[in-house]
Structures are given as C-alpha cells and as structure tokens.
C-alpha cells in the first residue's frame with residue numbers, strides 16, 4: 269500500500285485525504301495541520317493520524333483535546349509520497365523538508381511552475397511525472413482547460429485557444445474574501461496567469477486568457493473559443509467529449525442553467541460535500557463556426573484537482589499508467605455524472 273502524507277488539511281487537503289482513503293492501493297499515513305479547528309476535529313473523527321505542522325504550536329492541539337501523533341517531519345519520513353496542500357507559497361517553503369527526508373512531493377496550483385520538475389494533468393501529461401521528485405498539480409482552472417484541450421489537440425489539432433475565465437471570488441468557507449458587490453478584471457493585465465500555466469502542460473500551445481472575479485463562491489465559469497486546425501461539426505465535438513470521463517456535458521433536458529443548479533444536482537446525486545470533479549460543459553453551448561469551437565464550462569474549484577492529485581501519486585511512484593490510474597480513481601470516487 270502506498271503510504272500518503274497530506275500536509276495542509278484545508279479545502280484541497282481534506283478532499284484529497286478522503287479520495288486517497290477510497291483507493292485500493294493507498295493509505296492515508298497521516299495529515300498535518302497548523303492549528304486545531306473543526307477540520308482537525310473531523311480528521312481525528314475519521315481516524316486520520318494528526319501531526320503538528322508547526323512544532324511550537326503542538327501544545328494547542330493537546331489543549332483542544334486532540335491527540336498529536338508527532339511533528340510533520342515524522343509524517344514526511346514515514347510516507348512514500350507527500351501531498352502538500354498548504355496555502356500558496358508555503359509549499360515552496362516546505363520543499364527542503366521533503367528533500368531532507370527523500371520523500372517525493374506533490375504541490376498545488378498556487379505554487380510557481382519553476383518550483384517543480386513538472387506540472388501535471390492526468391489526461392494530458394501523466395507520464396511526465398514518472399519518477400519525478402517534485403510535481404505540481406495545476407490549478408482548478410488550468411485543470412479544467414487542459415482536460416478540454418487534450419482531446420481536441422489529439423482529434424483535430426489546435427491552432428489557438430482564447431478563454432475568458434469568470435472566477436469565483438472565494439470558496440464558500442472563505443469569509444474574508446471578496447468582491448462583495450463588484451465585477452473585477454482580475455488580473456487586469458492580459459494574459460492572465462492561466463494561459464502561461466496551461467503552457468506548462470502543453471508547451472507548444474497558443475493560448476490567451478482573460479480573468480475576472482465576481483461575487484460568487486460556487487464555481488468558476490469559462491467562456492472558451494478554440495480555433496481548430498480543421499472544420500468540425502459541433503456534433504462530432506460532443507461525441508469526442510462524451511468519451512472523456514472527466515468531462516460532463518450537461519444535457520438540455522436537465523434544465524441546469526448555472527452553478528447553483530449544478531451544485532444542487534451534485535448534492536442530490538449524493539456527492540460528498542456536493543463536489544463536482546468533472547468539467548461541466550453546457551452541451552447546447554458546444555458550437556462551431558468554421559474552424560472555431562465555442563463553449564461554456566463550469567469548474568468546481570474546490571474539487572476538480574482532487575482526482576488529479578490521486579493520479580499524480582501513482583504517476584510519481586510509477587505505480588500505474590495513465591489509463592489504469594484514471595480508471596481506478598474514477599471508479600473509487602464515483603466520477604462520471
């Protein structure tokens with residue numbers, strides 16, 4: 269069994285821990301947190317050994333009645349791989365610790381691409397991570413773009429991608445975030461960081477991205493225009509997407525008109541935390557005009573990178589190829605709406 273450490277048990281870390289627990293070939297060796305809170309209590313209730321990320325603050329857990337298994341260094345030492353899901357920039361600070369204990373590490377999209385040997389998206393470049401010591405699972409938006417671009421490149425060739433990303437201002441639990449009543453060009457400079465980030469997955473891709481932030485917490489929304497290298501009928505593209513396990517095309521009959529109903533559907537379908545691991549593409553929006561393809565897709569920022577982290581664990585350890593890993597992850601998590 270692959271022993272997995274999770275350092276940083278917030279929005280992404282707690283979801284990765286739950287997904288790892290479902291895998292037939294993996295075990296959660298433990299999770300590390302900086303301070304006691306409701307998430308620490310839940311981790312203990314779930315039976316995850318809890319480690320102190322900051323040794324000087326370990327006493328706080330004891331005071332809160334939470335037993336600590338040891339400092340994070342012990343966890344990193346004992347694990348075969350560590351998933352770093354700490355806030356942006358902290359992963360870079362943790363890198364030397366992972367090197368000291370010779371434990372391969374996965375980082376999240378908030379870290380810089382040059383921190384790692386390779387950036388990762390399971391559908392697009394799984395093999396690049398094999399044997400790597402430092403791998404970055406790209407951000408929710410980059411994951412969402414890569415999953416659509418990979419099959420289009422393989423089937424038709426892509427001349428140019430233009431994407432406008434309407435980004436949620438914060439996650440539901442991020443009470444300190446905004447905007448509260450505004451629409452921000454964000455970043456105001458063009459391209460946004462997403463285009464160059466997608467190029468860490470496809471280094472020869474021509475892509476421009478524009479970002480905005482809006483007062484919403486449920487999901488991001490992408491408006492996508494892909495200039496293909498050939499003229500393709502929209503129905504062919506829909507068929508291509510239908511074969512992609514992490515793309516969900518929302519059928520017209522479902523009457524899902526936005527992120528709110530998508531989340532409601534996920535909850536009704538019994539998804540943990542109402543998570544939507546797939547890109548949600550409005551089927552009616554998939555349109556072609558000459559070589560240009562257009563579509564709208566919803567991206568659930570809190571969860572689409574979770575199966576990617578699970579696959580990246582197998583990739584770095586050389587434990588499976590892309591197809592095997594994606595299939596196992598999909599089956600165990602219940603991916604495929």
Ligand SMILES: NC(=O)C1=CN([C@@H]2O[C@H](COP(=O)(O)OP(=O)(O)OC[C@H]3O[C@@H](n4cnc5c(N)ncnc54)[C@H](O)[C@@H]3O)[C@@H](O)[C@H]2O)C=CC1
Nearest residue numbers: 276277278279280321353354355356376377378408569570
């Ligand atoms: N929330 C989102 O929508 C997405 C986030 N990401 C990326 O995932 C990473 C984590 O983000 P979130 O889970 O949203 O953050 P979060 O703030 O929800 O969770 C981070 C956790 O790490 C803990 N932490 C802080 N310093 C630490 C340290 N030194 N050692 C161990 N733990 C520490 C925090 O207390 C918190 O529990 C970031 O790189 C972010 O850019 C990627 C995709 C989507």
Ligand SMILES: O=C(OP(=O)(O)O)[C@H](O)COP(=O)(O)O
Nearest residue numbers: 377378407408409410435437569
């Ligand atoms: O990586 C993300 O978004 P991004 O790709 O738009 O930077 C996640 O949604 C986290 O974004 P945040 O930096 O607004 O928390």
